[in-house]
Amino acid sequence: MLKYLGKRIARSFLTLIIILTAVFCLLRLMPIEGYFQNFDKMTPQQIQVGLKEMGLTDPLPVQVIRFFKDLLQGDLGVSRIYRSNVPVSDILKDKVPVSVKLGVWSMALSLLVGLPMGALMARYKYRWFDKIGTLFIVCIQAVPAAVYFLYIQLYGTKLMGVGLLFQINDPKYWVLPVLSMSLGNIAFYGMWLRRYMVDESNKDYVKLAKAKGMSEGGVMFKHIFRNAFVPLAQYIPTAFLNTVIGSIYIESLYSIPGMGGLLVTVIKKHDNTMVQGIVLLYACVGVLGLLLGDLLMVLLDPRISLGKKEGDR
Amino acid sequence: MNQEKILEVNDLDIKFELRGKTLHAIRGISLDLYKGEILAIVGESGSGKSVFTKSFMGLLERNGYVDGGSAVYSGAEDRENVELTAVKREKDWLKIRGHEIAMIMQDPMTSLSPLKTIGVQIMEAVLLHQKVGHSEAKKRTLKYLMDVGIQDPEKRFDQYPHEFSGGMRQRVVIAIAIACNPQILICDEPTTALDVTIQAQILDLIKELRHKYRLSVILITHDLGVVANIADRVAVMYAGDIVEIGTCEDIFYDARHPYTWALLSSLPQVGVKGTDLFSIPGTPPNLYTEIKGDAFAPRNPQALKIDFVKRPPYFEVSPTHKAKTWLLDPRAPKVDPPPVVSKIRNGGLL
Incomplete structure (x- = not known):
């Protein structure tokens, strides 16, 4: 197990290095016009000086190695265009916690509401709770998120008595964004948990559990839920980390100073160091999510043992 | 035969509603089960063997119902005879299922929850039906494991179903049924999914446990060889x-x-x-x-x-x-x- 984990982490690092190198090289292929605001009026000498300042005239391998050297020292570089001469890490330091906080709350809410909802829907299949739940899920899945986000903002802000301008330190202002972000995930967890539980409840071990005299609720909770949760568990870390990365739409709707949409902005602005920094963050999040997902599966399902090779029984 | 009856079925009718049509699955069966005997029910697939026995435990599918006749269970020591066809509520079935009548299913590979140790799964049955504490329940579980012929029960207790072979799993399933402390044991094709050498072992085990725990056994099978091996009486369906x-x-x-x-x-x-x-x-x-x-x-x-x-x-x-x-x-x-x-x-x- 530990050996597997070590290997897996080493491989994750390799993945990160490949991603960063690839992105780094791709960025260097972009036209140089983007680096300067008044490119048309500049002389070739000025352009050369400008590029040299940014270290773009060196051969590509040298640039890559310099980038990784800096990275190892924890230096993500300095933003040039997005916010002139501010270290990338400082910019992210302000933005990431806001998005993380939003993500954590919304994830907690989706799990706390979505899972019990799915379980109860499976328990009372075809009864009124299931029907209402299905209606909710269908609505959330079918109506474009942008539509109900707007309605939530429109009526929610009135109901809560909050202004449109986001106040980061007032918990009241967090309610609506968190709620908006959770709805989709609640529907997702509810739908899939119900589905997996209904699947499981037709299996033989459930019949045996019933035949040994366990109550229906007991069977649901002690046997079916656990088995149904396994396939779902794999996605939870990734989903969680995706939420943490931030939602462009919700953050802009409530003018939350998070990092949603930041990547697009800095790519547009040709701010290479910022792009690198954010890509690094996203890649870490992605790789970590997959790793955690697999580990969670191992914890939940004794049949999966990661240490062994395929066919090694 | 002046033996004591434990289950008396009279003119039992079971029907299923399927897409607006009615399927008459059990057409007026009468049958007595005597204490301590092994009664085999043989018949081809679809003759209603499983449905018949499931109705004693309230385990019919949702669209199935008893449409007449009676099934009286008279094995309970501390209570009056129970008219099984009149039991409707889930709560009342829980007093029958496992507690009085237990069941072994056909496929041991799928009968156990893959995520729980077999010890826990057997212990669940002990805790449900025998009024004992946790440590005593574990002790009894180990004993049941011994009884069904599983070596080294202490170690096996903490293992998961996938670490057992098919025959061993069927032994565990039998241990679960025994742990309920029932009067009647229904074995629904207990050996169909096993290979022939294991079949014989499982049948021997059922025979042995019948004496040890004074069980009345209903054995459903389509294998006449199995029947000849083990049954006292045979019902052809x-x-x-x-x-x-x-x-x-x-x-x-x-x-x-x-x-x-x-x-x-x-x-x-x-x-x-x-x-x-x-x-x-x-x-x-x-x-x-x-x-x-x-x-x-x-x-x-x-x-x-x-x-x-x-x-x-x-x-x-x-x-x-x-x-x-x-x-x-x-x-x-x-x-x-x-x-x-x-x-x-x-x-x-x-």
Whole structure:
């Protein structure tokens, strides 16, 4: 197990290095016009000086190695265009916690509401709770998120008595964004948990559990839920980390100073160091999510043992 | 037979509603189960063997229901007889399931929850039905594991189902059933999914446990070899009815119903070479439509005219042996059983 984990982490690092190198090289292929605001009026000498300042005239391998050297020292570089001469890490330091906080709350809410909802829907299949739940899920899945986000903002802000301008330190202002972000995930967890539980409840071990005299609720909770949760568990870390990365739409709707949409902005602005920094963050999040997902599966399902090779029984 | 009855079924009807049509799965079965016996129910797929026994535990699918008749359970020590067909509420079934009647399913590979150790799964049954604390329950669980022949129970307790072979898993399933401390044990094709050498071991185990825990066993199977091995009495089921019932000897050496003859004829015979194995022509009747007369008549080349008109009642051959066929009526012409059956009768080919 530990050996597997070590290997897996080493491989994750390799993945990160490949991603960063690839992105780094791709960025260097972009036209140089983007680096300067008044490119048309500049002389070739000025352009050369400008590029040299940014270290773009060196051969590509040298640039890559310099980038990784800096990275190892924890230096993500300095933003040039997005916010002139501010270290990338400082910019992210302000933005990431806001998005993380939003993500954590919304994830907690989706799990706390979505899972019990799915379980109860499976328990009372075809009864009124299931029907209402299905209606909710269908609505959330079918109506474009942008539509109900707007309605939530429109009526929610009135109901809560909050202004449109986001106040980061007032918990009241967090309610609506968190709620908006959770709805989709609640529907997702509810739908899939119900589905997996209904699947499981037709299996033989459930019949045996019933035949040994366990109550229906007991069977649901002690046997079916656990088995149904396994396939779902794999996605939870990734989903969680995706939420943490931030939602462009919700953050802009409530003018939350998070990092949603930041990547697009800095790519547009040709701010290479910022792009690198954010890509690094996203890649870490992605790789970590997959790793955690697999580990969670191992914890939940004794049949999966990661240490062994395929066919090694 | 002056044994004590533990279950008495009379004229039981079970129906299923399927897409607006009614399927008459069990057509008026009467059957007694005596204390301590092993009663085998044989019949082909779809004859209603499983449905019949599931109805004793309230485990019919949602669209199935008892439409008449009665099933009285009289094995409870501390309470009055229970009319099983009148039990409706889930809460009342919980007093029957496991506690009085336990069940073993066909496929041990899927009968256990893959995520829990087998120890925990057996202990669940102990805790549900025996009023003991946690540590005592564990002690008893270890004992049950020993009883079903699992070596090194301390270590096995903490293992998961996937670490067991098929035969071992079936032993665990049996341990779960025993741990409920039931009076009746229903074994629904307990050996079908196992290979032949393991089958024999499991059957021996069931025989042994029957004595040890004073169980009455209903064994559902379509394997006559299994029946001959273990059963005290045999009920032959066809199209939702028991067409012949008797002791093991009655059925194998003195079968009277044409369907039983056909079943016996389709057994592979030792020392017979070059002839095709007998198979019963036709298919079982459609249970959506009402069956007139003897359900087996359309597949029976020697059927009498009355077989197509009127359903035969039980005719008693001996106090232990009765069959539903007009052939036993005094007015019936003499019809000889097929050669294989006569051979078994005379020489005992089994």
